Amino acid sequence: MRSHSGTELRPAYPISTERLLLRPLAVDDADSLLAYRSRPDVCRYVPFEPMDKQLIVDRLAGPWARTSLTDEGQSLTLGAELARTGQLIGDVVLFWHSREHRGGELGYVFNPDFAGHGYATEAGRAVLRLGFEELGLHRIVARLDERNEASAGVARRLGMRQEARLVENEIFKGEWSTELQFARLAREWNAASS
Numbered sequence: 023m024r025s026h027s028g029t030e031l032r033p034a035y036p037i038s039t040e041r042l043l044l045r046p047l048a049v050d051d052a053d054s055l056l057a058y059r060s061r062p063d064v065c066r067y068v069p070f071e072p073m074d075k076q077l078i079v080d081r082l083a084g085p086w087a088r089t090s091l092t093d094e095g096q097s098l099t100l101g102a103e104l105a106r107t108g109q110l111i112g113d114v115v116l117f118w119h120s121r122e123h124r125g126g127e128l129g130y131v132f133n134p135d136f137a138g139h140g141y142a143t144e145a146g147r148a149v150l151r152l153g154f155e156e157l158g159l160h161r162i163v164a165r166l167d168e169r170n171e172a173s174a175g176v177a178r179r180l181g182m183r184q185e186a187r188l189v190e191n192e193i194f195k196g197e198w199s200t201e202l203q204f205a206r207l208a209r210e211w212n213a214a215s216s
């Protein structure tokens with residue numbers, strides 16, 4: 023197993039999982055991203071409002087164009103497509119928060135038309151592998167609104183431990199939000215995969 027000391031992450035694409043291919047987003051993905059990122063139900067518990075096509079096009083030309091992580095403070099967003107059909111069904115993100123503390127964070131947004139098959143969990147597992155095995159992170163967290171049970175389900179299936187419940191710690195979209203924080207450590211990841 024490769025383990026680096028947090029220098030950088032330059033994955034070889036596409037990243038294959040059992041049913042998915044993960045790869046950088048492309049300009050051609052705008053309509054597939056719009057199909058779910060424009061939906062109010064998808065955006066209910068995420069820190070962005072429903073997106074229009076122009077915003078998606080701007081993101082594709084900006085932060086989503088990144089294909090590697092070379093320093094802390096950066097994030098790598100990857101599209102998840104069904105290997106069988108090539109359809110883009112969601113996206114995952116790895117934030118590199120700290121080089122010194124080797125800390126990162128996982129995020130995921132999927133098209134509800136493809137919910138209930140374990141695709142988000144499968145893609146999230148691939149991102150944990152990138153973070154732990156290729157970037158050499160020590161700890162990866164997931165932060166979510168307590169009401170977002172689907173997201174908590176993904177974190178639990180990924181073997182992440184609920185470590186905190188921050189009661190009404192943020193005003194989120196006009197309401198108090200109770201935040202759950204989940205985490206997994208590299209040694210826990212290594213123990214499970216050896």
Ligand SMILES: CC(C)(COP(=O)(O)OP(=O)(O)OC[C@H]1O[C@@H](n2cnc3c(N)ncnc32)[C@H](O)[C@@H]1OP(=O)(O)O)[C@@H](O)C(=O)NCCC(=O)NCCS
Pocket residue numbers: 063064065067068130131132133136137138139140141142143144165166167170172173175176179
């Ligand atoms: C969070 C989100 C990605 C979860 O999607 P999801 O489809 O529920 O999650 P998964 O892809 O892991 O699928 C899990 C479901 O598939 C089922 N499943 C079927 N086959 C499976 C398999 N091979 N592996 C794992 N689960 C499987 C699970 O039992 C589970 O079903 P349940 O919902 O009835 O408990 C999705 O709700 C979403 O995009 N929400 C909007 C954005 C958002 O809130 N993101 C998180 C911000 S913190």
